Amino acid sequence: MSDGLGAPSGRRVVISREVAEVLGEAKVAELLAGPEPGEYDCVICDLPGDAEREDTSVLVRRFPVAEAPSRPLVNIIWAHAACSASTVEDRDTPISLTPYFRSQHLIPLLLGDDTAPRAALIMEPVMPALHNSTTDSNAYVQAWLREGLCLLSVGDLPHAGPDVPTWRAVLMPGDPPDQYRVTLTCRADGREPLTVADGLGIRVDRGWLDTAVTGGVTLWAGLTGLRTTAKRDPETVVRALADAAFAGTLVGGRITAVTLGLHDS
Ligand SMILES: [Zn+2]
Incomplete structure (x- = not known):
């Protein structure tokens, strides 16, 4: 893997460098080891996926927080690797x-x-x-x-x-x-x-x-x-x-x- 981190054993979890930077080492290790993501609904196509059987991308959406602008919130979601690469997306609209x-x-x-x-x-x-x-x-x-x-x-x-x-x-x-x-x-x-x-x-x-x-x-x-x-x-x-x-x-x-x-x- 040249540009990402792959899971050991049979798991097929793909975490890009930019996502790993946001999540930190401990969270990355946790996601690679499981059980999360396990079976999931892909956020792109809505169809079921299973990180034990198919390549699964970890996506991050970062939201500014109305109450604490300096501390954005990170939502971690899963998609089939075929539907989306492992990316960080910054949303503009602050959430409360x-x-x-x-x-x-x-x-x-x-x-x-x-x-x-x-x-x-x-x-x-x-x-x-x-x-x-x-x-x-x-x-x-x-x-x-x-x-x-x-x-x-x-x-x-x-x-x-x-x-x-x-x-x-x-x-x-x-x-x-x-x-x-x-x-x-x-x-x-x-x-x-x-x-x-x-x-x-x-x-x-x-x-x-x-x-x-x-x-x-x-x-x-x-x-x-x-x-x-x-x-x-x-x-x-x-x-x-x-x-x-x-x-x-x-x-x-x-x-x-x-x-x-x-x-x-
Ligand atoms: Zn999908």
């Missing part, structure tokens, strides 16, 4: 981060046993591949840490997590009536409260709600891949959380939960 941070997927879980139940929420961005190009780490993880969530290790998973007093979950009746709306807000020192996830319906039973209100909610925020995982049995969930923790992309803590407009049962 706020809609991205408000666009979170929430998965409720009830853990523990009858005597010590624990309510949990897994939060995952709907559009996960946003990287901050100046620091080579994920923009969501950076923002969550900035807003007070704690970096979690695998050893933290069995526990409720460190208390995070600046965050809370507000649970309201949803539509249809067996759904609840969740708003997650965080209120860092001296700043306007930030609504992180809003208007999302989750389906939980009264037991989850009561547990959440009395014991708080364990919030796990990370790049777990669970949003697109169809079968979320407990083992799959724990493995995904552990993988994210190992990768340094799992943050969270125990937050308080309040209900609004719910009748007592």
Whole structure:
């Protein structure tokens, strides 16, 4: 390979020099090793691709950020090598981060046993591949840490997590009536409260709600891949959380939960 970096083993991931310069060594090594990109939809032709079987280009789109012009965001996407070379494309239109941070997927879980139940929420961005190009780490993880969530290790998973007093979950009746709306807000020192996830319906039973209100909610925020995982049995969930923790992309803590407009049962 004269002008690019090729993946070892059977993977067929093509990363050009200019893309490698933007992503940094660690990210390049990660993409070459996998599992991402694996199977994907090509951004050019929309047809499925598989980096294990066909030449796959890593493309970077760089966006100026309205809130922080000096720190552009990098979106990493995949295309068949036949459809596009591995290139960096600078977009002119600044994007605002706020809609991205408000666009979170929430998965409720009830853990523990009858005597010590624990309510949990897994939060995952709907559009996960946003990287901050100046620091080579994920923009969501950076923002969550900035807003007070704690970096979690695998050893933290069995526990409720460190208390995070600046965050809370507000649970309201949803539509249809067996759904609840969740708003997650965080209120860092001296700043306007930030609504992180809003208007999302989750389906939980009264037991989850009561547990959440009395014991708080364990919030796990990370790049777990669970949003697109169809079968979320407990083992799959724990493995995904552990993988994210190992990768340094799992943050969270125990937050308080309040209900609004719910009748007592
Ligand atoms: Zn294609």
